[in-house]
Amino acid sequence: MATVVTLPLTLSAAPSGYKKPSPGKASKPVERQVYPAGPSYISYARREVLQLSFEQDDEATSSARAAAAAKAKAGQAEVLFPGLGEEEEDAALLASDPKEWKKQDHYAVLGLGHLRYKATDEHIKVAHRRKVLRHHPDKKADHDDGFFKCIQKAHETLTNKERRRQFDSVDWNIADEVPNPKNVPADKYCEVFGPIFVREGRFSNDQPVAEFGGPDASKAQVEGFYDFWYNFDSWRSFEWHDKEANEGSDSRDEKRYTEKKNKAERQRLKKEDNTRLRExxxxxxxxxxxxxxxxxxxxxxxxxxxxxxxxxxGKQTKLSPAEAKKAADAKRKEEEEKKKADAAANAVSKADREAAKKAKEAARKNLKKWKKAIAAVIASSNYFQEGSASAAVVEKQLGELDAYCELAEPEAVKDLKEKIEKAGAGAGAKDVLKAKVAELGDKGAGKFTEFA
Incomplete structure (x- = not known):
């Protein structure tokens, strides 16, 4: 039986001008279709279809969630790029000097040496994360952070589109040898030069790059290929070789002068590269x-x-079965011998390339040491000046030493180092420098004044 409760409330009088609202009119009823949805309905449907009680359904749901959690915890999920960034580095790579970051192989530091310019942003991200986990200074007893800094610099370079293009433009670890076309057999011509133009095509602003094609390519395909390459639009640049102004210098004129020299050098290298490709x-x-x-x-x-x-x-003479078999055997034998000869030639060529590459890497490592020794002799000679050597003279002579080391072969730089140390400080050292610069010939024309 309902109980009536009276509350001790007194309502205030209605405001002046208040009118009781007129009753509204209800809209006409409209028939609408209602669809079952939502987690509650799904649970209901699951219980009905599987004939489960509430308790059984809760138990099955809990078991499925526990199994998924166990699977994730056990690491059964697919690993992205297995092994990437987890390989063992050699001693030379681990000893890389972070201050010489412009000379380090950023791809090798992150374990992407096998991919290089083909590495995607995801490759770089995964490799960097794994390298950081392995080489963080907190995980080393001596807390050496030299290689860790190299890792961070490599990641910074390769994740910056502009800086990565600058590095890819001068990547010295990509073999760029081109054989003399006159010495390549006709049946191997497409096989040899196809990959070379694929390699050069990585610098193209226009993608996809025209393919070299096969030996049976049509006239339109061949002409299209050469039309593309004679109008090649390259993004390759050479800012990576830019020299920085003297450390600690606040001279605006010196910075402008350095930038002017860098710009001229970039233009020269770009022109040389365009000429090389055209030739x-x-x-x-x-x-x-x-x-x-x-x-x-x-x-x-x-x-x-x-x-x-x-x-x-021309009319062909019909061969007898015996003659036809003999001709086929002779042709097969000739093809087998040719394959063996080609395989042997390729093995020798590969060995020569590997030896040349190792020698080139060794010379590059020693080049800095040799240049430092030569600069020490020049400094001990007071830069060949009677009185105190001005900053402009010092910069000029060291700049010409850098230019010589870039233009000359590593063996020539080594020879200069040995001869100038033997000559000792003074005029004899300058005579050695002048003689070695003169050996450059046309290659050094107009580039030297102090040692000309």
Missing amino acids: LVDSVLANDPRIKRIKEEEKAARLAKKKGGAPQQ
């Missing part, structure tokens, strides 16, 4: 066996059109 395309086109085939096909077509029919083929 490569010229030489490959001049010796392309497909051009000769296309001309012969066009000549045959003209003759056929002139005669009003297809060119007559």
